[in-house]
Amino acid sequence: MFGRFTDPTAEAFSALQHEPIVLYTVLTIMVLGILVFTVITLCGWWGTLWRNWITTVDHKRIGIMYVVLALVMLVRGFADALMMRLHQAMALGNESAGYLPPDHYDQIFTAHGVIMIFFMATPLLFGLFNYILPLQIGARDVAFPFLNNLGFWITFAGAVLINISLGVGNFGRVGWLAYPPLSELSGSPDTGVDYYLWSLQLSGIATTISAINFVATIIKMRVSGMTMMKLPVFCWTALVANVLILMIYPVLTVALALLIGDRYLGMHFFTNDGGGNPMVWINYVWIFGHPEVYVLVLPAFGILSEVVPTFSSKCLFGYTSMIWAILVILVLSFLVWAHHFFTMGGGISVNTFFSVATMVIAVPTGVKIFNWLFTMYKGRIRLEPPMLWCMGMIFTFVGGGLTGVMLSIAPADWQFHNSLFLVAHFHHTIIGGVVFAYLAGLVYWFPKAFGIKLNRALGIASFWCWFIGFYFSFFPLYILGLMGATRRLQHYIEPSWQPYFIIAMIGALIIALGILFTVLQLLLVVWYGIKHKGRLPVRENDPWGDTRTLEWSISSPPPPYNFAILPSVTTLDAYWHMKTEGTQCKPTRFSRIHMPSNTSAGFWVGILALILGFALVWHIWWLVAFSFIGVISVIILHSFIGDHCGYYLSAMEVQKTEDAFTAAYLKAGGKEI
Amino acid sequence: MNTSVRIETINEDHHDNGSTQVFGFWIYILQDLFLFATLFANFAVFSSTYDGGAAGKDFINLPFVMVETFLLLFSSISCGFAMVNLQTNNLQGTRLSLQITFILGLAFVGMEVYEFMHLIHQGVIPSVSTYWSAFFVLVATHGVHVIAGLIWMMCMFVHLSRYKLSRDNRIRMACLSLFWHFLDIVWIGVFTVVYLLGAL
Numbered sequence: 016m017f018g019r020f021t022d023p024t025a026e027a028f029s030a031l032q033h034e035p036i037v038l039y040t041v042l043t044i045m046v047l048g049i050l051v052f053t054v055i056t057l058c059g060w061w062g063t064l065w066r067n068w069i070t071t072v073d074h075k076r077i078g079i080m081y082v083v084l085a086l087v088m089l090v091r092g093f094a095d096a097l098m099m100r101l102h103q104a105m106a107l108g109n110e111s112a113g114y115l116p117p118d119h120y121d122q123i124f125t126a127h128g129v130i131m132i133f134f135m136a137t138p139l140l141f142g143l144f145n146y147i148l149p150l151q152i153g154a155r156d157v158a159f160p161f162l163n164n165l166g167f168w169i170t171f172a173g174a175v176l177i178n179i180s181l182g183v184g185n186f187g188r189v190g191w192l193a194y195p196p197l198s199e200l201s202g203s204p205d206t207g208v209d210y211y212l213w214s215l216q217l218s219g220i221a222t223t224i225s226a227i228n229f230v231a232t233i234i235k236m237r238v239s240g241m242t243m244m245k246l247p248v249f250c251w252t253a254l255v256a257n258v259l260i261l262m263i264y265p266v267l268t269v270a271l272a273l274l275i276g277d278r279y280l281g282m283h284f285f286t287n288d289g290g291g292n293p294m295v296w297i298n299y300v301w302i303f304g305h306p307e308v309y310v311l312v313l314p315a316f317g318i319l320s321e322v323v324p325t326f327s328s329k330c331l332f333g334y335t336s337m338i339w340a341i342l343v344i345l346v347l348s349f350l351v352w353a354h355h356f357f358t359m360g361g362g363i364s365v366n367t368f369f370s371v372a373t374m375v376i377a378v379p380t381g382v383k384i385f386n387w388l389f390t391m392y393k394g395r396i397r398l399e400p401p402m403l404w405c406m407g408m409i410f411t412f413v414g415g416g417l418t419g420v421m422l423s424i425a426p427a428d429w430q431f432h433n434s435l436f437l438v439a440h441f442h443h444t445i446i447g448g449v450v451f452a453y454l455a456g457l458v459y460w461f462p463k464a465f466g467i468k469l470n471r472a473l474g475i476a477s478f479w480c481w482f483i484g485f486y487f488s489f490f491p492l493y494i495l496g497l498m499g500a501t502r503r504l505q506h507y508i509e510p511s512w513q514p515y516f517i518i519a520m521i522g523a524l525i526i527a528l529g530i531l532f533t534v535l536q537l538l539l540v541v542w543y544g545i546k547h548k549g550r551l552p553v554r555e556n557d558p559w560g561d562t563r564t565l566e567w568s569i570s571s572p573p574p575p576y577n578f579a580i581l582p583s584v585t586t587l588d589a590y591w592h593m594k595t596e597g598t599q600c601k602p603t604r605f606s607r608i609h610m611p612s613n614t615s616a617g618f619w620v621g622i623l624a625l626i627l628g629f630a631l632v633w634h635i636w637w638l639v640a641f642s643f644i645g646v647i648s649v650i651i652l653h654s655f656i657g658d659h660c661g662y663y664l665s666a667m668e669v670q671k672t673e674d675a676f677t678a679a680y681l682k683a684g685g686k687e688i
Numbered sequence: 689m690n691t692s693v694r695i696e697t698i699n700e701d702h703h704d705n706g707s708t709q710v711f712g713f714w715i716y717i718l719q720d721l722f723l724f725a726t727l728f729a730n731f732a733v734f735s736s737t738y739d740g741g742a743a744g745k746d747f748i749n750l751p752f753v754m755v756e757t758f759l760l761l762f763s764s765i766s767c768g769f770a771m772v773n774l775q776t777n778n779l780q781g782t783r784l785s786l787q788i789t790f791i792l793g794l795a796f797v798g799m800e801v802y803e804f805m806h807l808i809h810q811g812v813i814p815s816v817s818t819y820w821s822a823f824f825v826l827v828a829t830h831g832v833h834v835i836a837g838l839i840w841m842m843c844m845f846v847h848l849s850r851y852k853l854s855r856d857n858r859i860r861m862a863c864l865s866l867f868w869h870f871l872d873i874v875w876i877g878v879f880t881v882v883y884l885l886g887a888l
Contacts (some may be wrong), residue, residue: 158708223719231712261715265723269730273825282814282821283739284730290739290818299726651843659856 018635025205025633027184034119036098041182063549070613072160073575077167078145079464082457084167085139086537088174092135093530095127097523100488104520106506107513117505121188122207124503126177128191129211133218134174136311136449141170141225143314143456144253146464148229150566151247153238153584155577158231160611161653166225168621173217176628180210184632187211190503192300193274195285195293200278206632208278212271213628219268226260229253238565240584244338247564247588248331251338252317255345256310262349263303263310270299294359301352309348312444313341315452316383319405321564322459323387326402327394328561330588333386340379340386347376357428366425373423377416384413399559400474404455407482411447418443418493436496439489446485454481454533459559466554466571467543469536477536480529488522491515553675555683563588570676576608576664579673605669611661616653620646706859713863717870720833724874727829728881731822735886739817744886747812749803753883756799757875760834763792764872771865779853782861783845789868790841793834800831823882830878833871840864 019025030037055061068076102120106113115123149157157163180186184206189198198208233254237246246254274296276282283289285296324331331337353361353369361369387409396402418440422431431437462468492500495515500507544551557567565582566573568590586592623645630638738744766788773781804824807813814824844857844864851857 158712227712227715227719230715231708235708235711261719262722265719266726269723269726273730273821276814276821276825280814282825283818284734284821288739289815289821290734290737292733292737292818295730295733647839651839654843655846 016635016637018630018633019206020633020635025184027206027633030119030185031182036115036119037181044181065615066613069618070164070615072156072164072611072613074145074149074157074160074163075464075573075575077163078142078147080167081138081142081145081170084171084174085135085137085142088130088135088138090530091178092127092130093527095123095130097527098123099127100516100520100523103504103516104513106504106516107510108506108508110506112506115505118185118188120505121503122186125187125190125193125207125211126180129215130177132191132307132311133215134170134177136445136453137218137222138170138174139453139457140256140311140314141166141222143318143453143460144225144229144257147456147460147566148232148250148253149236150463150569150573150577151250151564152233152236152241153565153578153582153589154232154236155581155608156611157228158236159228161614161617161657162224162228164614164617165620166221166228166617168617169217169221169224169624172621172625172628173214173221175625176217176632177210177214179629180207180214184210192297192304195274195277195291195296196287198274199286201286208274209632212275212278213631216268216271216275217624217628219264219271222260223264223268226257226264229257230261233257238578238581238584241589244335245584245587245589247317248320248334248337248341249314249317249564251341252313252320255341256313259306259310259313259345259348263306266299267303270296270303273299294356297356297359298352301355302349305352305355306348308444309344311449312452313344315408315449316341318452318456318459319387319408320383322401322405322455323390325459325559325562326397326399326405327391328397329390329394330563330591331386332389332392333382334587336382337386340382343379344376347372347379351376354423354425354428356432357425358432370423370425374420377420380416384409400469400471400478401455401459401559403475403478404451404458407478408448408451408455411451411482411485412444415440415443415447431496433502434496435492435500435502438502439492439496442485442489442492446481446489451481454478460566461540462554462558463566463571463573465540465544466551467540468558470539473532473536473539477529477532480525480532484522484525484527484529486522487525488519491519491522553679555680556676561591563591565590568593570679574669574672574676576610576669579605579608579669603670605666605673607663607666608669609661609663612658614653614657616649616657619649623649706855706862709859710862710866713866717866720870721874724829724877727822727826728877731826731882734818734822737818739819741817742812742820744819744823744882745888747807747810748883748887750883750887752799752803753879756796756803757879759792759796759799760872760875763789763796764869766792767865767868771861774853774858774861777853779848782853783848786841786844786848790838793838793841793868797831797834797838800827800834804828826882827878830871830874833874837864837868837871840867 020027031041032038055064068080071077098115099120102113102115110117113120145157145163149155177186187193187198187203187207187210189203189208189211193208193211196202198211233246233250273282273284277284277286277291283291285291285293287293320331320337350372351369353359353365354373357366357369387405418436422428422437422440431440458469458474492515495512498509498512498515500509500512551572554571556570558571559567565584568582569578582589582593592598623642627639627642627646630636630642735744766785770782770785770789773779773785804827812820814821841864844860847857847860
C-alpha cells in the first residue's frame with residue numbers, strides 16, 4: 016500500500032529524526048510556504064494567479080515563471096555550496112571533523128551539482144529564451160504555446176520532486192552524474208538515486224518539449240524579411256543550443272532509463288555482474304554532458320553579443336564569423352566527450368584524438384572573444400551593470416578556458432583528474448562564463464519585462480561581490496588541486512590545506528553578499544509592483560539607448576500580443592536601422608489580433624507527473640498506475656475538449672494599448688513620428 | 689511608409705499554422721531517432737555479452753519475426769492509403785484504411801507480447817545477462833511506441849467521427865502517419881540488427 020515507506024532500509028524519515036539541519040530547513044520551508052499561502056488567500060490573489068500565471072500560454076509570463084523558479088533554485092543550490100565550503104574549512108582531521116557527517120555531506124554535493132545544472136541554469140536559460148526569442152524575431156508567441164506551458168509545469172514537477180528528497184527519504188550520494196556501480200542497488204539501496212533518476216527524467220521530458228518548441232519558433236515564426244543571416248546572434252545561439260538539446264537529451268534519457276532498468280527490473284547494464292559495464296554509462300553521460308556544457312554556454316555567448324554592442328554603441332564585430340564559430344562549436348562539442356575520463360585506459364590513439372579535438376574547440380571560442388573585444392575597440396563604452404557583467408565574463412572566461420586547455424593535455428590530466436583543480440576549472444567556466452552572462456542578460460532585459468531597471472548601485476555592488484568572491488573561492492581550489500586535494504572530500508589530514516579552504520569559504524561568503532544584493536534589487540522591484548497594485552505602468556521602449564534588436568521597438572512591458580503590426584525586416588539589427596532611418600511606424604489602423612486561449616491541462620499534467628515520480632521513487636505501484644493513466648487522460652482530454660480556437664483582441668483594444676504606449680514614449684522624450 | 693517597415697496584413701492563423709505543427713512533429717521524430725540510435729548502439733555494445741547464459745541465436749525464431757515484420761509493413765501501406773483517401777476527401781476510405789492499420793498494428797503488438805511471454809516462460813528474462821537486458825529494452829521501447837500509436841489511432845477515430853475532415857484532423861493525420869512510418873523504419877532496423885544479425 017505505501018511501498019517503500021514501510022521498508023526500514025529506505026529510511027523515509029530518518030533524516031528528519033537524526034539531522035537537526037534537515038529538520039530546521041524543512042520546518043523553515045514549511046513555515047514560509049504556509050506564510051505565502053496565507054498571504055495569497057488573504058489578499059484574494061488565487062484567481063489572478065490561476066488566470067494570469069498558472070494557466071497562461073503567454074511566452075512572456077511563462078518566461079518570468081521560469082526565471083523565478085531558477086532564482087529559487089539558485090538560492091537552494093547556493094545554500095548547498097555555502098554548507099560545503101563551511102564544512103571543508105573545518106574538516107581537518109577525521110570523519111567527525113566539521114559539522115556534516117559523510118552521508119549528509121555526500122548528498123549535499125550531489126544535490127548542489129544536479130540542482131545548479133538542471134534546475135537553475137536550464138530554467139534560467141529557458142526563461143530568457145521564452146521572453147526574448149519571440150520578441151527578437153518579431154513573433155506574437157512561440158510556435159506551440161500550450162507545449163510551452165506544459166514544459167514549464169513538468170520542469171516544476173521535477174524541481175519539486177528533487178526538493179522533496181530533502182525531507183522524505185534521501186538524495187543520492189553519488190555525484191551529479193551518478194557513476195555506477197555506486198549508483199546501482201548494490202551501492203545505493205535506498206531512495207536517493209531514484210529521486211535523482213526520476214526528477215532528471217521529468218526535467219529531460221520538459222527540456223525536450225521546450226527545445227522542439229524553440230526550434231520550430233526560430234525556423235517557422237521569423238517575421239517577414241528576417242533571413243537566417245539577419246537573425247540576432249542570441250537567436251542563433253538559442254537555435255544551436257536547442258538543436259544540441261534535441262541530440263543529447265535522448266542519450267541522457269536512455270542512460271537514465273537503463274539505470275532504472277538495473278535498479279527496478281534487475282537488468283545488468285552497468286552492474287559489475289551479469290556482463291554489465293559501468294564505463295558504458297560514463298560514456299553515455301558524457302556524450303550528453305559535454306554538449307550540455309555548450310547548451311549552457313552558447314546562449315551566454317549570445318547574450319554577450321547583444322549586450323556588448325549596445326553598451327559600446329557599435330554594431331557587433333564579425334557577425335558572420337560569430338555564426339560560423341557557433342556552428343563549428345555545435346559539431347566539435349560532439350567530438351570531445353572522452354576528455355572527461357582520459358584515465359579510463361582508452362589508449363594512446365583515443366586519448367590523443369580527444370585531446371586534440373578539445374584543444375581545437377578553443378579556436379572558435381577565441382574567435383568570439385576577439386569579436387567582442389573588437390566590438391568594444393573604439394566604442395563609446397558605458398559601464399552599466401549589464402556591461403560590467405559582460406566584461407567580467409570575458410576576463411574570467413578566458414582564464415577558465417586556459418585551464419581547460421591545461422586539462423585537455425591527456426598526460427597532464429592524469430594528475431588533474433578528479434582533483435580540486437578540475438572543480439576550480441569548471442566553476443571558472445560556469446560561473447565566469449555562464450552565470451555572469453545570464454545575470455548580464457537578466458539585468459539587460461529586466462526593464463523590457465517590467466518597465467523599470469534594477470537598482471544600479473546595488474547591481475554594481477552585486478557584480479563586484481560576485482567577481483571578487485569568485486576569485487577568492489576558486490583560486491585556492493586550483494592550488495589545492497595541484498597540491499593533491501581530490502574533489503568531494505568529507506575530511507582531510509593535511510594541515511597545510513586548511514588555510515586555502517578557509518580562503519575559499521570567505522570567497523563563498525562574498526558571493527553570498529552578491530546574491531543578497533541581487534535579492535535586494537528584486538525586492539525593490541516587488542515594492543514598485545505593490546505600489547502600482549500589480550498593474551505596471553507602460554514605459555518607454557528603449558531604456559538603455561543604442562539597442563539594436565526588435566524587442567526594444569515595443570513598449571516595456573510589451574503588450575500581450577507583442578507587435579500590434581508585424582515589422583518587416585530588411586537588415587541585420589532591424590531596430591537600429593529603424594531608428595537611424597527614422598522609419599519607426601506610428602500605426603493607427605489596426606486589425607483584430609488572434610490570441611491563444613489559456614489552458615489548465617499543462618498544470619494538471621505537471622501535478623500528476625510529480626505524483627507519478629514520487630510514486631515511482633517509493634514503489635507505490637497503484638499510485639504509479641493511477642497517475643500515469645491520469646497524465647495520458649489529461650493529454651487526450653485536452654485534444655478533445657481543450658479550447659484550440661483561441662480568441663480575438665479587437666482592433667479597438669489594440670488601439671487603446673498602443674495609445675498608452677505612444678503617450679509614454681512621447682513623455683520619455685521620444686520624437687513624434 | 690519607408691521601405692524598411694511595411695505594414696503587413698495580419699496573419700490571423702498565427703498560432704495554428706498547419707505547416708508549423710507538422711514541422712514541430714518532424715523535430716520530435718528526429719529527436720526520437722536519437723533515442724533509438726542510442727538504444728541500437730547500446731545493443732551493439734552488448735550484442736554478445738551473454739555472461740555464460742542463453743545466447744540470442746538459440747531463441748530467435750526468424751519466420752515468426754518475419755510475419756511480425758510483414759504485419760507492420762502492410763500496416764504502413766494501409767496508413768499510406770489512409771493519407772491518399774484524406775487527400776481525395778474520402779472520409780469513409782480514410783477511416784477504413786486507418787482501421788486496417790490499427791488491426792495490423794494490434795496483431796503486431798500481440799505477436800510481440802507472445803514472443804516476450806514465450807521467452808520469459810523459458811527462463812530468458814532481462815536479468816539473465818546484459819545481452820537480454822539490451823534486447824528487451826530495445827524491442828520493448830519500439831513496442832511501447834507502437835502501443836502509443838494505437839492509442840493515438842483510437843483517439844483519431846473519435847476525432848474523425850466528430851470533426852470529419854477538418855483542418856485540425858488533417859494535421860493530426862499527417863503527424864500520425866509520420867509517426868507510423870517512422871516506427872516502421874525503426875522496426876526495419878530492429879529486424880536487421882537484433883534478429884537477422886542475431887540469428888547468424
